[in-house]
Amino acid sequence: MKLSRRGAALFAASALILGGCGSTGDDAGDSKSEAGGQVTVEFWNIWTNEPLKSYGAQAIKDFEAKHPNIKIKNVAIENDAFKPKLTTTTQSGKAPDVFQSWGGGVLKQQADAGLVKDLTADTASWIGQFTPAALAAYQIDGKTYAIPHDIGMVGFWYNKALFKQAGIAGPPQTWSEFIDDVKKLKAAGITPISLAGKAKWPGHYYWAYLAMRIGGLDALKQAGVDNNFTGPDFIAAGQKVKELADLDPFQKGFLGAAYDTPDGQAATMGNGKAAMELMGQWAPSVQSSAGKGIGEDLGFFPFPTVEGGKGAITEAFGGGGGFAVGADAPAEAVEFLKFLTDSVEHRKAVASGGVLPVLKGEEDEVKDPNLSVVAKNLATATGFQLYLDQAYPPAVGQQVNDSVAELIAGTKTPEEVAQAITETAKSE
Numbered sequence: 001m002k003l004s005r006r007g008a009a010l011f012a013a014s015a016l017i018l019g020g021c022g023s024t025g026d027d028a029g030d031s032k033s034e035a036g037g038q039v040t041v042e043f044w045n046i047w048t049n050e051p052l053k054s055y056g057a058q059a060i061k062d063f064e065a066k067h068p069n070i071k072i073k074n075v076a077i078e079n080d081a082f083k084p085k086l087t088t089t090t091q092s093g094k095a096p097d098v099f100q101s102w103g104g105g106v107l108k109q110q111a112d113a114g115l116v117k118d119l120t121a122d123t124a125s126w127i128g129q130f131t132p133a134a135l136a137a138y139q140i141d142g143k144t145y146a147i148p149h150d151i152g153m154v155g156f157w158y159n160k161a162l163f164k165q166a167g168i169a170g171p172p173q174t175w176s177e178f179i180d181d182v183k184k185l186k187a188a189g190i191t192p193i194s195l196a197g198k199a200k201w202p203g204h205y206y207w208a209y210l211a212m213r214i215g216g217l218d219a220l221k222q223a224g225v226d227n228n229f230t231g232p233d234f235i236a237a238g239q240k241v242k243e244l245a246d247l248d249p250f251q252k253g254f255l256g257a258a259y260d261t262p263d264g265q266a267a268t269m270g271n272g273k274a275a276m277e278l279m280g281q282w283a284p285s286v287q288s289s290a291g292k293g294i295g296e297d298l299g300f301f302p303f304p305t306v307e308g309g310k311g312a313i314t315e316a317f318g319g320g321g322g323f324a325v326g327a328d329a330p331a332e333a334v335e336f337l338k339f340l341t342d343s344v345e346h347r348k349a350v351a352s353g354g355v356l357p358v359l360k361g362e363e364d365e366v367k368d369p370n371l372s373v374v375a376k377n378l379a380t381a382t383g384f385q386l387y388l389d390q391a392y393p394p395a396v397g398q399q400v401n402d403s404v405a406e407l408i409a410g411t412k413t414p415e416e417v418a419q420a421i422t423e424t425a426k427s428e
Contacts, residue, residue, distance in 0.1 A: 044099035052354040095326035103137025104390040133384035134358035150355035151320030152281035162275040171301035194274035196265035197255035210237035216310030227425035238414025267291035315383035399424040
C-alpha cells in the first residue's frame with residue numbers, strides 16, 4: 001500500500017532525526033486546556049546540564065508567575081536521547097508544543113510534513129530583535145518556522161606563543177597567508193594543526209569553509225537545491241584542502257585521533273602540542289577538559305578569505321539551537337517562546353554562560369573573553385551557513401564528512417569528493 005503524500009512526508013521528517021536512545025517525560029500531544037481555564041504547554045529541551053538546567057528551571061518559574069493560567073511541563077532530555085525520542089513522537093504525526101530545533105534540512109522536512117507551526121505572523125512584531133546570523137537556520141522560503149536561542153561559529157583557535165615562536169606576527173587574513181604560516185610553523189618544528197581524523201566531522205569544516213569562501217553562500221544554497229556539487233567552486237575547495245593536506249600539517253597519528261579523548265584533537269591543542277585547530281565556540285572548554293588548556297595563549301581568528309573568491313571573511317559557518325512550535329500547540333506556546341527570547345530574559349541565559357547572543361546588543365553579557373570574541377564576530381557577520389550535516393539531509397551531510405576525510409587521507413581526489421556528494425544528494 002502506498003503512503004499518502006502527508007504520510008510519506010511525516011515518515012521522511014521522522015527518519016531525519018537520528019541519535020542514541022532513551023528518554024524522559026511523556027509523549028507529546030497531551031497539552032490541552034484544563035479545568036479553570038489553565039493551559040499546559042509541554043516544553044521539550046536538552047537543558048539537562050548546568051548552567052542551563054538551573055537557568056531553565058528558574059525561567060519556567062518566572063514565566064508561570066507572570067502567567068498563572070499557563071503551566072509549563074518541563075521535559076528535559078539528554079542530547080543523545082532527544083532525537084530518537086522526537087522521532088518516535090513525530091512518526092505518529094504529533095510534535096511537542098515547544099521543542100528543541102537545530103533548523104536546516106531537518107526543520108524543512110518537519111515544515112513540509114505539517115508538523116511545525118509557521119511562526120511568521122506570530123513573530124512579526126519582535127523578529128527584528130534577532131541578528132540575521134542567528135535567524136538564518138530557521139527561515140525557509142521567507143517564512144519563520146523556529147526561533148533561535150543559541151548560536152555559535154567555527155573558526156581557528158590558535159596558540160599565540162607558538163605563532164610567535166615561528167615568527168608569525170598575527171593571524172592570517174587570506175588562504176595564501178595561512179598556507180605560508182603552516183610552512184613557517186613546520187620549519188620551526190611545530191605541528192601546525194590538530195585534527196580528529198577518526199571523527200571525520202572536524203575535517204569537513206575545511207571543505208565547507210573553502211566552498212563558502214570560493215563560491216560564496218549562494219553556491220552552497222544552490223547546490224542544495226540542484227543536488228549538484230560538481231561545479232568548479234566545489235572542485236576548487238577540494239583542491240585547496242588537498243593543498244593543505246599535502247603539507248602534512250597535522251599531528252602524528254591524526255587519522256586515528258578522536259576529538260575529545262586524552263590523545264585527541266582538543267587535548268593536542270590544549271596541551272600546547274599544535275598551533276591551531278578549526279573548531280566551534282566550545283573549543284576552549286574541551287581543550288581544558290581533555291587536556292590542560294593554554295590559558296591566555298589562546299586566540300581566535302575567522303577562516304581566511306580565498307583570493308578571487310566570492311565569499312567574505314565576515315560570513316560565518318556554524319550552528320546553534322532554537323525552538324519550534326508544534327502545529328497543534330496552543331497559542332500559549334508562542335507566548336512562552338516569546339518570553340524565553342525577550343531581551344531581559346535572554347540576557348540572563350547569556351550571562352549564565354550557557355548560550356551565546358542571538359539578539360542585537362547582547363554581546364556585553366558574555367563574560368568569557370574567548371566566547372566574547374566569537375560573539376563579536378557573530379554580531380557583525382554578514383552571512384551565515386549552517387553545518388552541512390544539518391543544512392542538508394543527513395545522508396548528504398554524512399557523505400560530505402566521509403568523502404572529505406578520504407580526501408585528507410589521500411584516498412579520494414577533489415573530483416571524486418564532489419561526485420560522491422552529488423550522487424548521494426540526487427538519491428535522496
